[in-house]
Amino acid sequence: MSGSYIRNVLPVLATLWLSAPALAATPQTESYEPVPMPPGFQVVVSELEGPVFADARGHTLYQWPVKPLRNGAVGERKGQPTCDNTRYTVNSGLMSPYPPGLELPEVETRPSCLEVWPAVIADQDAKPIGKWTVIGRKDGIRQWAYDGYALYTSVLDEQPGDVNGGTRRKTGGDGPGTRKPVGPPPMVPPQFEIVPLLSGRLLVTSEGNSVYAFAKDSPGKSNCYGPCAHAWKPIPAPAYAKARGEFTIIEREPGIRQWAFRQQPLYTRVADEFFHSQRGSDEPGWSNVYTQRAPEPPSDFTVQDTYSGIVLADSRGKTVYVYNCGDDALDQLACDHPDSPQAYRLTVCGGGDPKRCLETFPYVTAAENAKSTSRLWSVMFIDPVTGKVAKPQQAGALRVWAFRKRPVYTMWRDRGPGELHGDSWGEFYGYRNGYKAFWLRDDYDNNAE
Incomplete structure (x- = not known):
């Protein structure tokens, strides 16, 4: 990595979670299109996934889209919910x-799909509106769907804004069907799209090019001309384009x-x-633009530069890792939570030995x-010993982040x-059963997406 990269990236570390210099310092959330419901x-506007649909309790709604795996596909097609009360005991292959x-x-205690992902039930008098429809299940229950796909909540979500059951971020080509x-x-x-990252x-642009803001611009006025505009292309607004939400057009x-966007002229x-x-964003005065x-993170954590x-x-300053896991049953239940079977994690980090796991991948206490x-x-x-959730008063319990x-x-x-050294540790680069670094930015392998 070049010396100029190191010199330029260090100031970025301190401001990674901050908005562009000319933007407001207070947290801003993503605007969304009003839709009939x-x-x-x-x-509900969540902290990481942006605006999400929620039920009356504020619990986030999820879908299980079809995902091709190596020997077939999992997930649900439009109008065909398959998550049911079946308790699977063997893998699908x-x-x-x-x-x-x-x-x-742990087949004796393995839950069914519906126990982990309760279906969003529709009343008998429920009527479709917009992209919201009611579909029939094989068990005779009526279930809400959005854009044709059945809707569920997650038992991991407790309060409005929680999105602990799944993510819109990429989960790797060999990861499970999440x-x-x-x-x-x-x-x-x-002309624009939004890419979900761990940083926001x-x-x-709709072509996938990153959008930047310039600290020397004034609200609603560009100060990037001449050589600056040759290196940083102003994003043109077509003659037919109109202002939309927080997006405006300047001359x-x-x-x-x-x-x-938010009065900041936009560039590629x-x-x-x-x-x-x-x-x-390594260039002085320039920053990526985030809608949210x-x-x-808590003050116990830091941000560090790596080769990538x-x-x-x-x-x-030691790299933090997250653990990914999905079993291979037809319902593709996740096994990355401490309440799920720990056999997968103990195998990949310690050959089945809990003590060795604690030495290889110790918890961040x-x-x-x-x-x-x-x-x-x-x-x-x-x-x-078990890797499962413990009670606070349990002897020997670890207090971890x-x-x-x-x-x-x-x-x-x-x-x-x-x-x-621990990045991509495990099966299929750590996406199926293994560890991935907590990437905030990856300049070469798209690990941050």
């Missing part, structure tokens, strides 16, 4: 190289229109070599007075800041 439903018929761990939160479309012009909701010069970077790049930033990008780290202002982060107690109700870890081979 049946009675009893609402939109869809995630090779494992053959079908292998017994799943559930995704569903919400209203973002209020962005057709990144604004890009650079007579007849030349440019898009602006000519030197960007990859889609969704964040390298332009992720909350700052930026990661979250503990107070010593939390101090007695540790707190978080965000619901994304919490403190939980873990039984070090958790992200989205899942513990986070470091790796024993990482000796100093920026080391990544």
Whole structure:
């Protein structure tokens, strides 16, 4: 990595969660298109996934879209809910190289799909509206659907805004068929899209090019001309384009229109070599544009530079890792939560030995007075022998940090800041059963998406 990159990226580390310099310092949330909804439903703006649909209790709604695996596909098609009360005891063989018929761990207590993902039930007098429809299940129950896909809630969500059951972010080509939160479309012009990252909701063009703001611009006025405009292309607003939500149109010069977001003129970077790049934010005065930033992590954590990008780290600068897991039953239940079977994790981090796991991927422990202002982060107690959730008063229980109700870890081979020996550890680069670094930015492999 070049010296100029290091010099430029260091100031970025301190402001990774902050808005662009000319934007308001207070947290801003993503605007969304108003859509018709049946009675009893609402939109809740979550901290990481942006606006999501929720039921009357505020619990996030999810869908299970079809995902191709190596030996078939899982998920649900439009109008065909398959999540039911079946208790699977063997794997499906869809995630090779494992053959079908292998017994799943803890089959005696393994829940059914509906116990983990309760269906959103529609009353007998429920009527469709907009993209909301009512579909019939094989068990005779009427279920709400959005855009044709059946809707569910997650038992992991407790309060409005929780999105612990799934994510819109990419989960890797060899990862399991995960559930995704569903919400209203973002209020962005057709020329733009939003990419969900762990650092926030990144604004890009419809072609995938990153969008940037310039600190030397004034609200509603561009100060980037001449050589600046050759390196940073103003994003043109077509003659037919109209202002939309927080997107406005400014006039650079007579007849030349440019898009602006929250009064900041918008640009793309000519030197960007990859889609969704964040390298332009290394240039002094320039920053990526987010419709919504992720909350700052607790003060126990730091941000560190690596050979490929930026990661979250503990107070010593050691890279933080998250654990991914999905079993291979037909209902594709996740096994990354401490309440799920720990056999998968114990196998990949310690050959089945809990003590070895604690040495290889130790938990990030939390101090007695540790707190978080965000619901994304919490403190939980873990039984070090079983890996399951423990009661606070249990003897020997570990007090650890958790992200989205899942513990986070470091790796024993990482000796100093920026080391990544545990990234992609496990099956299929850590996406199916293994560990991934807590990527905030990856300039080469798209690990941050």
